[in-house]
Structure formats: structure tokens, C-alpha cells
Amino acid sequence: MEQLDYAELCSALCEATDEETLKDICLKFCELVGFEFYIFGIISSASSLSSPTISTISNYPDEWFKNYFEEGMQRHDPVVRYCMQNTSAIRWRQLMDLEQYVDAIGEKIMIRASESGLCDGLSIPIKAPSGEIAIFSLASNREEGLNQRINACLPFAQSFGTQVFECYSALMLKLAQNKQTHLTAREKESLFWACEGKTTWEISKILDVSERTVIFHLSSATSKLGAVNRQHAVAKAILSGLIKPTL
Template sequence: MESMLQGEYISVLDAKTKHEFEAHVVRFAQGLGFRTVTAMAVIDHVLGEPEFHCVDNGPAAYDALASDPANGKRDPVMQHCKHKSVPIIWNQATYVVAGEGNKWEEQAQYGYRCGIGLAMHLPKGRHFFLGVDRDQALPACPSEITRMTAALQLYAAYAQEASTHVLLPSVAPQETVALTPRELETLRWAMEGKTAWEVGRILGIAEDTVARHAHSAARKLGCSSKLHAVVKALRLGLIQ
């Protein structure tokens, strides 16, 4: 299953339509062991309500409840993701502790009993949410939960980049980004899975200097993390 998931990371960047994008994220979620998935791009506006652009494969009967603005305000998972970038692993207890046990009962009948969700908070008031859900309990083994969460975090960087051009074509600029040779080298080695310490040894520079190059590259690319910067640089053809 791991090799299949890894193939999905890059292939989602090839999605040209909303339908293709949805097919990619659904296939990834189901390969990870979850029945349903939601991928949502959000744009905040200084004046007016935020924009929501979403794909999901949830049951049609759940659409009315899911699209109700009050639903998100009650949902402790969405409230967590609204303010934090740390993934949340949730189940019935998450809702009970938040005083929203009834909310969990409402959604559980549609198969939303537990899952993992995370958000990426980007420059210029843009956000990306990715959540996977199922009606069976999550694995009892902590290492398996860690593996699932790590896979979701990695995939989110690719899915967010794809969503910019599929769900938000009107705001996706034709980027021309100039990175320095050191910034490009840093991203290339990061793509190979090297740590900042290892890259520093390879390039003959300090670990802190590597981190500064990575941070500078991410800022120029408008990305929220080094991983996201690697994905965007790949899509733009800046690294191979």
C-alpha cells in the first residue's frame, strides 16, 4: 500500500479538472483506509464572508447538514483546524469533551464516526483543509496512527498545490519565482529526504544557514512549509 500512496502524492498534481482532483483525493483516502474525504480551499476576505471551494465523496443525504454554516461553528474538528496547523485525530470523545455529543450523533449516522483532519494556513488569507473519515474505529496501535497522519500531512502539500489550480483558477497566478542557487540546492536535497544537518554537511555550510535558505525559498514561493515549497518548486519546474 505504501508504494501506491507514494504514487498518489505526485499524480494529484496532474489533475486538470475538479472531477479529476476529486478522483485523486478519494483514491488516496481509500488507499489509506478511509471511506470518505473532504478537500477544501478557503479564501478569507477583509469585507464579506469567506469563499469555500470543496470536493468530497460523502453521502448526498449529508450535504444539507455539511453545508450549513452553523455546522462548522459547532464542529470541534473544524474549529481546531481553523486556528491550528497541527493535525487532529478525532472520535466521539472529541465531540463529547467539546459539549457537542449531539453533533457527533448527527453525523455518525452518515458514517462520520472518527478520522484525521488538518489545515494549511497560507499567505494572503488562503487556507486548505484535508480530512479523512470512516465509520470504523481507528487502529489501536499508536505507530499505525502516526503512519496514517504522516501520510496525510505529506499528501496535503501536494493536494493543496493542485487545488490552487483546480478549485481556485481565478486566483492562481502565473508565477515567475527567482530562487538563488543555494535555495534551489536546499530544496533539491530536501526532496531527497535530507535533514538540514545533512544538507549542511553536503553543501559545506551551517545547519542554521540551510534553514534560512529553506525559509527564504518558502517565503518567495508563498508556501507554509519547506515540504510545501518543495512541491511547488517541482510543479514550477524549478527542481527535478
């Protein structure tokens, strides 16, 4: 790989202002390292721990991509299972020998992926300080020279994947800021103290307001967050970063 070409792609990443540009840069990286396919995904539990949000950019075959999420394959995907628990890159063929990540369903998923043109590949876990987990994968539909291609691209792919994560996160943050639920200062304060296990009466004394006012603020916050009860509202506010620890 030409160092200059790689540097130009990294520079372009820093200047990307929309998702389509990011996709184009990822595709160019694929071409540079000799792979046909890529996927970058972020798994975020900000809205739910049991049903986390998965955001992706990819050029995977359309039918495979559609079936993958419609059938919920991510729940048994050995690549996802591995990346949720590890930080080092893994080749798919090597992953199949690690029984703790591959059950019978997972093995069938990898076979179906191969039949869809994703014969073998490389996946890189990326862990964010915020708790998000990202995965950057490169895949090929041809076996010839794959060992050499993987070995040659690995250092670049790890660095590139991290930069894609930073750029994609920045783009998503801008979108989220436009859509983020707005809580008033009083609603945040009420949720904060509810998180600390305080009753509505105790919160009213802390905030020097009536208990009825606290109940109103908590009910309003619960409604805005689309939560089913006060505890759920507190959890969603924490996961969304709307209420934070104070030092």
C-alpha cells in the same frame, strides 16, 4: 502503504487539470490508507470576513453534506474551530476532550456525523501564506483497526493534504482569473490612496487629476466590486488582492 503507490498518486496530483480528476485521486488515496471518506476544504475571506467562501471536494454522504451547510454547522463544528487556530493534525476522538473547541452544539454535530457514517477521523489544518485556511480530513465508518490506520497514514496524509491544497488552489486560481473583477489602473490607484486615508481632493493632487475624476473612479470601482460604500470597496479590493502594498 506501498511507497510506490503513494508516489504515483502524488505524481497524478501534479498533472491534474480539473476538479473531477482531483476527486478521483483523493478517493484513491482513501482506499490506499484504509479510509472510506475524505473532505478537503478551503476557507477564504477574500470576498467577506463575516461570510467567508468555503470551497470543497468530498465523497462524504450526500445527505450529511447537504444538511451540514444548509444548517450552518460549520459555525460550531469542533473540527473547523480547531483547524482555524492550530497547525497540527488532530483525531476527532481526541478533539472531543478539548473543551475550548467543543460547545453543546458542536457535540451534537459530531454525534450526527457519527450517525451518518463518519464515526471517527483525522483532520489536518493547512495554512496558506495568503491567509487562506484549508482542512484535509479522512473519516471512517468502522472502528476496527482505526488506531493503526491513523498512525500508519498520518505522515502521508499531512504531505498529501498539502499537495491537494496546492493543486486545488492552482485550479481555482485559473477559474478566478477568468472571473476576476477588472479594475482600471486609475481605479486601483484611487482605492490605494483611499486606503491610506486620503480625501478625494488629496488623491486628485497626488494623481494630478480633478477631484471629480477621482470621485468617478472610486464610484466605478465600488460598483464593479459590488461594495456598499468606499470603505467596503477598499476592503474587498485588498482581500481580493486587487490592490497591494508597495515597498
